[in-house]
Amino acid sequence: MPDPRFKILTSASTSGPGDAGRTGSWRVERPVIDMSRCIPAKTGKHACHLCWLLCPDNVVSKDIEPEIDLEYCKGCGICAEECPVQAIEMVPDADFIEGAERE
Ligand code: SF4
Numbered sequence: 001m002p003d004p005r006f007k008i009l010t011s012a013s014t015s016g017p018g019d020a021g022r023t024g025s026w027r028v029e030r031p032v033i034d035m036s037r038c039i040p041a042k043t044g045k046h047a048c049h050l051c052w053l054l055c056p057d058n059v060v061s062k063d064i065e066p067e068i069d070l071e072y073c074k075g076c077g078i079c080a081e082e083c084p085v086q087a088i089e090m091v092p093d094a095d096f097i098e099g100a101e102r103e
């Protein structure tokens, strides 16, 4: 029988406001997942999920198409660094501000 201490592989908590409030507001870059490269999205099977496992804020879902809760993602880039198929790109948050122009 597996040791029950190892049944939960990631934090059992969910992301949410703590003393620091909405921590996603600190972010300067956000992770964007290319579903055409992401292993579970491509194969339609639960596989990999390293972004879910390694995110220190527990903001990535363990779905066939992983979703990132940008309210609490701090933009640390660990998921992009660890993705085995480079499916995650860190993109400047400013690119998503409506009407903003970048040089
Ligand atoms: S680490 Fe990369 S390939 Fe694995 S689930 Fe996350 S985005 Fe998909």
Ligand code: SF4
Pocket: 031, 054, 055, 056, 057, 058, 059, 060, 068, 072, 073, 074, 075, 076, 077, 078, 079, 080
């Ligand atoms: S950038 Fe950091 S906080 Fe955001 S989803 Fe990736 S690992 Fe989690």
